Amino acid sequence: MNSKIQNDIKELVEQQVISQEVASSIEAFYQSKKVNTPNRLFTVFGVLGSILVGLGIILILAHNWDNFSKIVKTFFAFSPLLIGQFLVGFSILKDKSKTWKEASGTFLFFAVGASISLVSQIYNIPGDISSFLLTWILLCVPLVYLLKSNALAIIHIVFMTYYGVEYGYNFLSTSDTPWFYLLLLALVLPYYKQLLKFKLDTNITSILNWLLPLSLIIVLGAFVETVSVLGVLMYVILFGLFYNIGKLPIFNNQKLRRNGYLILGSLGTVYMLMLTSFKWMWNDLLRVELVYNSQEFFITLLLFLIALGVLAYLLSKKFVVKYNVIHYAFIIFTMVFFVGLNSQIIPTVLINLLVLIIALVTIKVGADKFHFGILNYGLLIITILITCRFFDTNMSFVLRGILFVGIGLGFFLTNYIMLKRQKRRNLK
Amino acid sequence: MKTTYLFILFLIVVAAQIIVPTHMIFNREDVLNTGIAYKFKTKPIDPSDPFRGKYITLNFEVDQYITEDTTWVRDEVIYVYLDIDSLGFAEVNKISKEILPDIDKDFVEAKVNWYAGYSKELNIDFPFNRFYMEESKAYTAEVVVRENLRDSLLQNVYALVYVKEGESVLKDVIIDDIPIKDYVEQNELENE
Numbered sequence: 059m060n061s062k063i064q065n066d067i068k069e070l071v072e073q074q075v076i077s078q079e080v081a082s083s084i085e086a087f088y089q090s091k092k093v094n095t096p097n098r099l100f101t102v103f104g105v106l107g108s109i110l111v112g113l114g115i116i117l118i119l120a121h122n123w124d125n126f127s128k129i130v131k132t133f134f135a136f137s138p139l140l141i142g143q144f145l146v147g148f149s150i151l152k153d154k155s156k157t158w159k160e161a162s163g164t165f166l167f168f169a170v171g172a173s174i175s176l177v178s179q180i181y182n183i184p185g186d187i188s189s190f191l192l193t194w195i196l197l198c199v200p201l202v203y204l205l206k207s208n209a210l211a212i213i214h215i216v217f218m219t220y221y222g223v224e225y226g227y228n229f230l231s232t233s234d235t236p237w238f239y240l241l242l243l244a245l246v247l248p249y250y251k252q253l254l255k256f257k258l259d260t261n262i263t264s265i266l267n268w269l270l271p272l273s274l275i276i277v278l279g280a281f282v283e284t285v286s287v288l289g290v291l292m293y294v295i296l297f298g299l300f301y302n303i304g305k306l307p308i309f310n311n312q313k314l315r316r317n318g319y320l321i322l323g324s325l326g327t328v329y330m331l332m333l334t335s336f337k338w339m340w341n342d343l344l345r346v347e348l349v350y351n352s353q354e355f356f357i358t359l360l361l362f363l364i365a366l367g368v369l370a371y372l373l374s375k376k377f378v379v380k381y382n383v384i385h386y387a388f389i390i391f392t393m394v395f396f397v398g399l400n401s402q403i404i405p406t407v408l409i410n411l412l413v414l415i416i417a418l419v420t421i422k423v424g425a426d427k428f429h430f431g432i433l434n435y436g437l438l439i440i441t442i443l444i445t446c447r448f449f450d451t452n453m454s455f456v457l458r459g460i461l462f463v464g465i466g467l468g469f470f471l472t473n474y475i476m477l478k479r480q481k482r483r484n485l486k
Numbered sequence: 487m488k489t490t491y492l493f494i495l496f497l498i499v500v501a502a503q504i505i506v507p508t509h510m511i512f513n514r515e516d517v518l519n520t521g522i523a524y525k526f527k528t529k530p531i532d533p534s535d536p537f538r539g540k541y542i543t544l545n546f547e548v549d550q551y552i553t554e555d556t557t558w559v560r561d562e563v564i565y566v567y568l569d570i571d572s573l574g575f576a577e578v579n580k581i582s583k584e585i586l587p588d589i590d591k592d593f594v595e596a597k598v599n600w601y602a603g604y605s606k607e608l609n610i611d612f613p614f615n616r617f618y619m620e621e622s623k624a625y626t627a628e629v630v631v632r633e634n635l636r637d638s639l640l641q642n643v644y645a646l647v648y649v650k651e652g653e654s655v656l657k658d659v660i661i662d663d664i665p666i667k668d669y670v671e672q673n674e675l676e677n678e
């Protein structure tokens with residue numbers, strides 16, 4: 059039990075809010091709870107230790123000791139693997155604590171990497187790093203489920219992102235599409251689903267709430283091969299999808315900081331809209347030819363349908379504040395995108411208008427909820443929009459100055475008015 | 487009951503984790519033991535890999551092949567049929583997109599790097615262009631070979647590759663009849 063609760067109980071007893079009996083039963087409750095929770099810190103350090111030792115072994119082996127014979131090297135390739143397997147096997151058989159399972163599983167993950175890499179060193183197997191990563195990850199996926207290991211789930215997601223980037227973004231030559239990334243993603247999703255179902259409030263779930271969308275954001279660009287013009291649309295739809303997923307009750311009812319989908323979706327949508335609110339952006343987009351019979355188009359279509367599905371679900375269950383435009387931003391953008399490919403003025407104007415409406419709606423939502431963060435986020439969007447417009451409009455300096463002063467005053471006034479309203483409400 | 491079940495599944499995973507590297511080893515050992523050795527003239531350069539350490543990349547003299555066929559696709563698998571020239575080095579006899587049953591020559595499975603239409607050159611991506619070296623030696627190896635090639639002292643840098651039924655294993659890189667790692671060591675001693 060932490061000392062803050064102990065102090066509080068003491069104070070409550072002293073102030074005669076609760077009796078001594080109640081106090082001791084509260085203390086007993088916390089004591090019993092503590093027995094059931096494993097030592098989290100110990101697990102974290104166990105996992106960190108395993109990661110460091112594992113990576114250290116890989117680095118030591120990467121020295122390529124050329125004075126050892128092939129047999130000796132092979133022995134070194136397999137010994138960490140066998141030790142790791144023994145430890146994991148032991149913790150499964152004896153049903154050891156969470157700490158044991160997490161730490162041994164993490165160690166085994168890196169031991170598998172070490173052994174494959176040493177074998178490829180001994181026999182000079184070329185294979186680029188992405189195929190090496192793929193073999194490695196696939197050999198370790200089952201461990202996530204067998205050990206029910208959170209650390210391994212995180213490592214899996216980090217490494218599959220690494221794989222996607224390594225395979226999909228090639229800056230020197232033509233790149234390839236990392237289709238296997240989708241397989242790796244699909245392999246970890248059941249674990250995530252279990253977490254959402256049974257351990258919704260734990261830290262690991264909120265870490266994955268951030269990691270999964272982040273991974274997708276990083277890798278999505280790798281699916282764009284030739285029709286780069288659709289990349290922009292793809293990202294807008296992805297962010298729209300995340301925003302709508304974030305509004306599903308299962309995520310929306312949690313603290314905002316646990317809801318990576320909502321925050322990434324909202325920030326991403328605003329970022330993409332800011333980007334496309336420039337005229338030169340559409341100039342660039344117009345230059346590239348749009349090919350409908352391409353993998354980019356089908357991926358975009360698929361993403362759009364999924365996002366639409368989530369939105370339809372939200373609407374049917376009435377989880378959506380009707381006027382909150384940001385829910386529909388991806389649909390509006392898609393329409394503007396296909397209409398706008400014929401001119402540059404119309405889409406620029408429409409997108410600017412869309413950003414403005416989103417900002418106003420955000421301010422209104424913030425004011426209705428008495429939430430200063432949301433309110434100022436809305437104001438910030440307007441500020442950025444205006445700042446952006448300074449780059450491509452020929453406004454006089456006086457006018458720009460007045461606009462800035464106006465926005466600044468707006469910040470003060472809205473916050474002040476809301477503060478007052480809140481105080482009045484508190485008084486009532 | 488549940489633990490045993492889990493453990494059995496785990497044993498399957500263990501088996502897979504052991505079989506994959508072991509299979510890699512056996513495959514290579516088989517080629518080394520029963521394959522035919524070819525010498526590919528080469529020039530090494532030195533990059534590194536975050537997990538597997540330093541290696542030298544080998545550029546081969548025979549990685550260009552003049553062909554009238556223009557339908558080569560990047561990363562497409564090709565079969566390179568080999569000959570040995572008068573000096574004992576490997577040369578390309580023929581390149582095909584399928585295995586040719588009526589040719590009695592050794593071949594290696596490789597990939598198309600690119601096809602240059604103007605010069606009609608097909609650039610071959612051989613699967614044995616990477617030779618791992620101890621980290622302190624990889625760069626020195628590159629420098630030594632580069633300098634000696636420039637002074638044309640070295641005519642004799644080649645990769646020793648064992649070939650069997652399309653599979654190929656790079657056994658060593660040889661400079662002036664000695665393995666590259668010994669050659670680098672000798673050079674370092676001479677410089678000291």
